[in-house]
Structures are given as C-alpha cells and as structure tokens.
Amino acid sequence: MSKRDYYEILSVSRDVDAKGLKSSYRKLAMKYHPDQNPGDAEAEEKFKEVGEAYAVLSDEDKRAAYDRYGHSAFENGMGGGGGNPFGAGANPEDIFQDLFSQVFGAGGFGGGRRRSGPQRGADLRYDLEITLAEAYAGKDETIHVPQSVNCKTCDGSGAAEGTSPETCNTCGGLGRVRAQQGFFTMERACPHCGGKGKTIKKPCKDCGGAGQVREERKLSVKIPAGVESGMRIRLAGEGEAGEHGGGRGDLYIFIDVVEHDIFERDGPNLYCRAPVPMATAALGGEIEIPTIDGGRARVVV
Template sequence: MSKRDYYEALGVSRDASERDIKKAYKRLAMKYHPDRNQGDKALEEKFKEAQEAYEVLTDPQKRAAYDQYGHAGVDPNRGGGHGAGHADFGDIFGDVFGDIFGGGRRQQSRARQGADLRYNLELSLEEAVRGKNVEIRIPTLVGCDECDGSGAKKGSSPTTCPTCHGQGQVQMRQGFFAVQQTCPTCSGRGKIISDPCRKCHGQGRVEKSKTLSVKVPAGVDTGDRIRLSGEGEAGELGGPAGDLYVQVHIKEHPIFVRDGNNLYCEVPISFTRAALGGEVHVPTLEGKVKLKISPETQTGRMFRLRGKGVKSVRNGAVGDLMCKVVVETPVNLNSKQKELLEELDKSMGTGDEAAKYRPKEKGFFDGVKKFFDDLTG
C-alpha cells in the first residue's frame, strides 16, 4: 500500500513553515495518541503516519530530499544515498509533548506539594462587620516527625529507583515510537523506600488535628476567602505544604439584610405617624438613631441613613442603611376607637371629594373602570 503524501497527512501546504508543521502535528497527535484511543488500531496508524511525516518535514535535509524524490528520498532501506537514516521518535515525542504529558524523558522526579484544604467558617453579621480573631481546629496531614518526612526508617534513607533511575517515568517503546509513562516501581517518586518508617508507614506524613488562629478582617462577606499559606496538607517527600482557605459564610440576621456594603431593614410605623409625620427610632449596628418620617408617607418608601452600613474590607468605603417603611394597620380596636375611625372616614367624604385624601385609590378604580369599558366597547 502506497504511503500518503506527508504534507497531506499533516494537513499543511508544501510551503508551510516549521512552526505550522509542529502545530499541525501537535493537534493530530493529541487527537490520535494511543493513550487516548486504546485498542483503536485505525487511529493508532493515523498517529504513526502523522509522527513519521513530522519527523521528516521538520528536518531540513530530510524535507529537501522528500521534496525532490518523494518517499524514496527518505527511505533508509534504499541505497540511493538520499535517505536520512533512522529516526529516534522518542526524542520527537519528548520535544513536542513534554509540556503536555509531563515533561518527557527530561522530567526529573520532584517532591510533591501538599493538597490545599478548605474550612467553612460561619460568622454573625456583627462579627463579620467588626472583624475578630477565631480559633479553628482542622484535621490534616502533617510531616512525620519520626522520619522528618522522608518516609524511611530513622537511620536509613530512600534509594534511587532502579527502574527509572530517579526520573519518575519510563519510556515504553511500541514499534518505532515511544510513550512516556509513570514508573510502575516507584509510582513516579523516583525513589524507593526499602525500610519504611514505622510511624507513617513510608508515607512521610501522618494524620493530625491542629488548632489555628485566624484573623478575620472587618467587613468580610459571604463568599470571601481567607488564605493561610502553608497550612494545608504537608507535601510528599519533603515537598512544600499546601494552603488552607477559610471560606466565610454570614448567618441570617433577624433585622438586617446585607447587600454588598449596604444594609436593609423594614421599619413598621402606625398609619397616624405615616399621615402626620414624626420621628421613630431605628436600629443600626452602632445603636439606635432617630429617623424623621415625612407627613403623608406611604408604605414601601425607602429612607437612607448614610454611613450606617458596612465598611468595605477592600477599599474602606462605607455603605448606607436603607430603611423601608411599612405602614401597619391597627388591630384589636375597641368600640370607641372604631367610632373615631368611622368619623374620620366620613369626614373625608365620598367621590371626588374623597379623592384628594386618597388619590391612589381613586386612580386605581378609575383604571379598573376604563379597563372594563374598553372590553365592552
């Protein structure tokens, strides 16, 4: 079976640059690599074809020979002198895929950083606004003090893995191409512990709960995170520890609702206070303050108390307290009170006369009348 044209195999033009060839090969190899398509022989052949084309077209001498003589110019089994010799496809694999599959043969074994941890911290609104120091207790993995994190019994030390020679990876050849894999002997560590520590059983880490003091800055809100560097899990083989992220959650407050730096609350007032105006006391995080109610205030009106909100943890800006007035209808009236209300209602008259006292009511019913007139008209 004749071979496909190398340029066609990579999907590039005959005047493609070396950079374009490498990009095309990288894309195809990612798609057809055997590790991603195990057992699919057809895709494996496509990978081999792309790899062979790449090896030829990225070598200036081989590419020149191929452009002049075709496949015969780069066939090492032909005696015409145009062949470019045997290719080490392991080197090609390492060069192109080193950053994708772990660094190829050049990757050295290294200590592994420990995992990051998360702790959910629940605070009251007052605690979040003012800030505080809290102590938390977390279960984690810490470096073994018996072996100083090496995993080897005291007095001994890990030895270099004889399979990968400390590289942490081995190269598996299949025909004329090679694949980098994690060393099965040392699991990628590059070292072997023949005499493990009794306390940590060769892991270099042990489970332990530790108590930490966390400084919560004033103004934090739900969703904010406090990072404690190096307080996560201890690393493997003496590697650096991960970080601890304290996730803040603010508990629901019985009076205030927080939105960014602003606070919101509802203030119930009597209908007489709403009609005549006056002053009411409203709560803030610093204590009670007086709020002046304008005459003829309607329910739902919002009053702003500037600077009575939350101070931002980021830029120091202070929010406002937004007070929503809710007019409360009186209940449990006695007969005398009911008579007074009936007298008040009669004094306002009916029809157009009453409209000046209750303009919203008149506007609503006028709208209802027009709606039904339009339906029947």
C-alpha cells in the same frame, strides 16, 4: 509492500506550509500515541508512520528530495539518510521531545513530570459562615480543618523507624524511565517508584509508607470587622503538608455573611425597616430601634 504517501499519512495537501504540517502532525500523534492506545498495535504502527512522515516533510531538503523522487529518495543512501528517513545523525528522540514539549509543556506527553525533590503541599479552602453582627464587629473564630500532615512517627519519610528511603534501582533516583517506541524514545514516570525516585523496603507502621496522615487541625482565625461575603482570608503555611521536605500549602477561608432578619447591608451602610405608629408618622416624634450590636437607639421621625 509499498509505502503510503507522506502527505496522505498526515492528511495534508502538497502545498501545505510548515504551520499546517505541524498542526496536523500534532493532532495525529496525539490520536495514535501509545499512551492513549495501550496494547493497540495498529495505533502504534500509525504513530510511527506519522512520525516518519513528519520527520521528512518538516525538513526542507528531505521534503524537496521526497517531492522529486518519492520514497526512493531515502533508499540506497540517497538524500544523505542511508535508508533512514530521519537522516544521518538525526536523533528521533530530540524530534519527539521538541514537538511534544510544545504541546504539553516541559513535562512532555501525559502532563508534567513528577519531581523527586521537595514539593509544596496543596492549598486548601474552608468556607466559613458568620452573622451580620460578627461581620460588623469582627471576631476570633476557632475552626477545625481536616488535612494531611507529616507523619510524626517517620517524620514524613514513610520509612519504618531505623530505616530510610532508598534510591530507586530502576530509575536511579530520577523518577522517570525511558522506553523505545519505534523511532521514538518515550519518557514516563518510573513504574517501580511511582515517579518519586525513592523506594521504601520497610514502610512506617502508622502511615503505611505514605509519609503523611490525615488529622483534624484546630486553628484560630481573626475575622476583621467589615468583612463581606466572598472575601477570603489567607493563612500562609496552613494548607496540606508538602512532600520530600517541601513546605506546606496555604489555607484560604472564604467568608459567607448570613442574611439578617431585620438589617440589610449595602456596602458600608446598614438599613433597618422599623414599624412607626400612625400618630408618630403624622405628628413626628421618636421611635426606638434595635442596633446591630444588640443595643437600642432612639431615632427622631
């Protein structure tokens, strides 16, 4: 069965430059990637096809040989490839990892790799409403925040008392496994340990092996005087618990100052709309107005 033209496979013209070639390969590789099309044999075959085409056309010498001799350049040992379009000594895994690390970052295809080492906990957000009077004077506030904390029974290990997590036999503790996909070697999270690198034979009875439980924590927060809506207060180390010995995340408290019935705020200034008797307005005098702290004050009109 005759092979398709490599330029046709990558949907590029014969005078395409290296940048255009790489761009087209990325789009097609993402489209036909086995992780994007599980169980689709046709997509897997096309993924191999675009990989082979790119391996040839991205190499100046192989591309020159292909332009001159076509597919026969890689038959019977021509072109130094010994029949392999990747060439003698070429490592298809290196080609794959190099290209996909540029597209998806250091973690490769499918997002960042899960690390089996310490992982910092997630940050949390808490929205807090306060009155204008509280914003003026400041206050000490007690809040209750539902969050994940390390299980006290197993000290966050997830293993039952008297036992401990064991190194995963499938991945050897790396949290990742490799599988052959045609010319390429794919790397993904270990299906046995879920990318953690550890397995738990006997899970903790309280956390079910998760190493963490949900609970409502009671925290004291000092609201400084003069805060405005939209301001945030950071409580370091009061966020979600970390994993595998990692530190806690942070808690961010976002302030929302409720509008006042009488007073209106404009930056550091307060405005109060007060009724004035007709006689006082005409002849002058004093009126009494409320203050933000609950007192009274007299103002000359």
